[in-house]
Amino acid sequence: MMRDIDDLPKIKANYTALTPLWFLERASAVHPNRKSIIHGPLSYTWRQTYERCCRLASALNQRSIGVGSTVAIIAPNIPALYESHFGVPMSGAVVNCVNIRLNASTIAFLLGHSSSAVVMVDQEFFALAEEALKIWAEKSKENFKPPLIIVIGDETCESRSLEYALGKGAIEYDKFLEAGDPKFSWGPPEDEWQSIALGYTSGTTASPKGVVLSHRGAYLMSLSGALVWGMTEGAIYLWTLPMFHCNGWCYTWTLAALCGTNICMRQVTAKGVYSAIANHGVTHFCAAPVVLNTIVNASPNESILPLPHPVHVMTAGAAPPPSVLSSMSEKGFIVAHTYGLSETYGPSTICAWKPEWDVLPLEKQARLRARQGVRYIGLEFLDIVSTQTMEPVPADGKTIGEIVMRGNCVMKGYLKNPKGNEETFAGGWFHSGDLAVKHPDGYIEIKDRSKDIIISGGENISSVEIENTLYMHPAILEVSVVARPDERWGESPCAFVTLKPGVEKSDKGRLAEDIMRFSRKKMPAYWVPKSIIFGPLPKTATGKIQKHQLREKVKKMGPVKLSKL
Known part of the structure; x- marks a missing residue:
């Protein structure tokens, strides 16, 4: 046995800490005169x-x-x-x-x-x-x-x-x-x-x-994101995704590694996206499904079709409707569907496309593309486990469990929150709180979310926090908030409200407007409920509100209709 084979030391000549900061220094040396950033003039x-x-x-x-x-x-x-x-x-x-x-x-x-x-x-x-x-x-x-x-x-x-x-x-x-x-x-x-x-x-x-x-995680995810997406040197990337979202899913650092060009957008519009493609030769951009929906529904004078060249799009933040994915493909966009969380440096799974799927009908392709897929190259472990036993669920596409992850692209932890760290890292895994199934081919697909989370336009919204705020309104006795399908945002908050005695006979229309005005003063605009339903709340014998009944109600109500800005 060669015991000395691992005794070679780690020294300055053969080791340095991994950090994506090196990418910028290299880009400056290799392509000093290439455009790094374009922002208006x-x-x-x-x-x-x-x-x-x-x-x-x-x-x-x-x-x-x-x-x-x-x-x-x-x-x-x-x-x-x-x-x-x-x-x-x-x-x-x-x-x-x-x-x-x-x-x-x-x-x-x-x-x-x-x-x-x-x-x-x-x-x-x-x-x-x-x-x-x-x-x-x-x-x-x-x-x-x-x-x-x-x-x-x-x-x-x-x-x-x-x-x-x-x-x-x-x-x-x-x-x-x-x-x-x-x-x-x-x-x-x-x-x-x-x-x-x-x-x-x-x-x-x-x-x-x-x-x-960490620097290490950011380095690995920056390269991993490029590899799974097939990004190449010199990519021209449009910033439709906010950089404040998980550091732009680490593509802030990736673009330097690829010596590409960043096209900045202060405000995202369908016309702006199409114009950037035409004027700057954009090859890639990331966006939540709500942005994709805006793009596919753009008016003829806002869009530029057919596209002058292939444009790759990565989407995450909520499960994109297959119809939107299908419409994007029909318009010539090549869409990659990913999934992840802030705790995993942004997307960390991808619905890796297989060539044999190219011959399938577009509708079938869209359904396959809507799955959350398999782990990134930089994520070592991904599984769906029973929430009771922590044992892996069978790959039958039916049994629901929690998505768990482990590896270098999982966060260091929550700042000043030991209890949160203990809970989220229980059993040696990062617990996503998202529920999914595992298909026979190993691809995962989300079937439900943590029940108090609403995902609106790619933003996570806590229904509990909205409820706590609404309880401060003088007319509200009880309130429960659930996600309602929304044609524009994917989901939006829907508040079920029981009024205090003495205000039940108020003008419900005016009262709903007053509650929304109150909400806008107390919470971010995208948290404000777009639907307010008055009436008694369904409860168990112990007084617990039965949210599953409210979810059934919003399903029957249908989605909030698309409205103009």
Whole structure:
């Protein structure tokens, strides 16, 4: 036996920590003059992007921001948000991309929970950030340490709040970069297990959970996502998917690895998607099914058909209707269906397409494509297990169990949440909370969701949190919220309401409008129930609301009809 075969040491010449930050340095060296980012009239090359990220890292270090610090950024898909995925971790700090659809109180919790030392905010969302900071300061009181505020100007933004923000003491982003060194000598983390990103998911608890990701996991998922999708060097990628969603499913880093081109979109419209395909030669984009539905229903003057070249689309966030997948295929888009969670760096399974399926009828192909599929290359273990015994369910396409995962592309854990970590990692697996079946060919297919989660336009919404808010309305005695099919968003919240004595005879139409107005003040817009049904709630003998009966009711009601913006 050769006992010395594993005794060779790990040294500087043969080992370095894995980090996707190397991808940017390489892109700058290999394709310095290739376009890295295009955003309206603005564009950068890979050399410029690398220098800007070095400046960002350097400027942060000059402010004592580094290892152990968190930098939050509140912005839509603009160059600064892309740059933050490299510049912030190059400084040693952790990047926290905040969902711009959240309300001020939720953002205040995120900033406080993450102890954000810096808040970078797009000018359009400065008022939102300002309100969140005020709430954070009020709740923290004497423990509040004001973060550094950096405001990002953007020519494509119609808001005129940049001057207001600067008047409030914020530093303009490009001015901040000017203080940094374009040749900043950054290095990889000492340990690839070091955190690179923090992202929050609402889940089912009262407060959002902070998902912590490592440099190692981000590196592996960035390459894994490219491999399973068949992305090649020089891909031209359109940012329809928000970068704040699981760091853009790690494609922020992938595009640097492929020396591709990022096409930024501040607002996503069908016309904008088709125009980007025609004007920039877009080859790939990711989107929730709601966006695909918008694309297939675009008017003739918004669309460009036939497509000038093949366009690959990755969809996830909710199970896409086979009819939408079929319509996308008919229009010439090549759709890949994936599934994952914030806790798995975004999508981590894919409905890998088999050539023998090409001869099947389109309807059959769409049904096959609607399955969640098999594990990514970077995910080592995926299974469906019994929720009672944790034993794998038979691959019969009928027996329902929970999706569980294990491997390098599972999060480090939830920030400051040992109980949540204990529960989600029980038995040595990551528990997704999603229920599915396993088909004879090994492909998985979701059949139900955790019962208090509504997936609307790719966003996870907790029905419990909506209920807790609605209970604050003075006219509501009891409320239960379930998912109702929605032609535009896939699902939307439907609230079943029992009124307090004395208001039962009120004008239900006006009362429904009042409840919606109340909701809009208390929660993000996409949480607001689109349907409100008045009446007694079905209960068990012990007084528990029978949600399964309410779900049957919404099925009979049919989907919320598609309405114009």
